[in-house]
Amino acid sequence: MDFNLEDLAQYEAYLRGHFLLTTGRHSDQFLLMARLTERPWALKPWAEQLARLLEPYRIHTVVGPAIGGIIPAYAVASHWADGRVLFAEKDEHGTMRFKRGFQLQPGEQVVVVEDVVTTGSSVDKVIALVEQQGAVVKAVGALVDRGHDKPHWNSRGYEAVLRLAKGSIPTWDPAECPLCRNQVPLTRPKA
Numbered sequence: 001m002d003f004n005l006e007d008l009a010q011y012e013a014y015l016r017g018h019f020l021l022t023t024g025r026h027s028d029q030f031l032l033m034a035r036l037t038e039r040p041w042a043l044k045p046w047a048e049q050l051a052r053l054l055e056p057y058r059i060h061t062v063v064g065p066a067i068g069g070i071i072p073a074y075a076v077a078s079h080w081a082d083g084r085v086l087f088a089e090k091d092e093h094g095t096m097r098f099k100r101g102f103q104l105q106p107g108e109q110v111v112v113v114e115d116v117v118t119t120g121s122s123v124d125k126v127i128a129l130v131e132q133q134g135a136v137v138k139a140v141g142a143l144v145d146r147g148h149d150k151p152h153w154n155s156r157g158y159e160a161v162l163r164l165a166k167g168s169i170p171t172w173d174p175a176e177c178p179l180c181r182n183q184v185p186l187t188r189p190k191a
């Protein structure tokens with residue numbers, strides 16, 4: 001199967017319109033991956049493929065950023081008999097933390113799995129958290145990369161960023177948004 005944005009459209013996980021992103025920027029395309037993960041059978045081939053791509057690393061501890069990364073991380077790790085899933089979540093100050101007793105051992109190797117990466121800032125925060133514990137991120141896997149290749153993706157210590165679907169989706173500052181100029185109603189699909 002091909003993994004692309006159009007495949008997600010059938011589940012309404014890939015939308016076209018006029019969207020307010022969490023960054024405050026606007027876009028004409030939106031990824032609402034909860035609509036994919038709401039159907040475990042539809043997520044399954046995506047998770048299988050990501051597990052296959054991560055398999056050469058032989059690392060079966062997966063860290064996912066809450067909320068979007070939790071279900072994909074679980075779906076990937078469920079392919080391994082010794083799979084383990086931890087999720088990182090923001091505390092009241094917006095700092096990414098392990099709660100619920102989740103712990104990594106010093107030197108332990110992990111992979112990070114996320115649903116959608118845009119600038120990679122969430123993944124970066126997870127990597128920093130893992131490193132704080134003395135553990136090491138060896139690879140990052142994402143269902144979708146909606147951003148452009150950023151230099152920082154290659155400047156961290158890990159070996160690879162694996163992405164099943166790639167898009168180069170434009171975003172605009174509201175003041176420069178062409179859809180605002182045409183008075184297209186703005187929506188927030190996650191709200």
Ligand SMILES: [Zn+2]
Nearest residue numbers: 026177179180
């Ligand atoms: Zn706009």
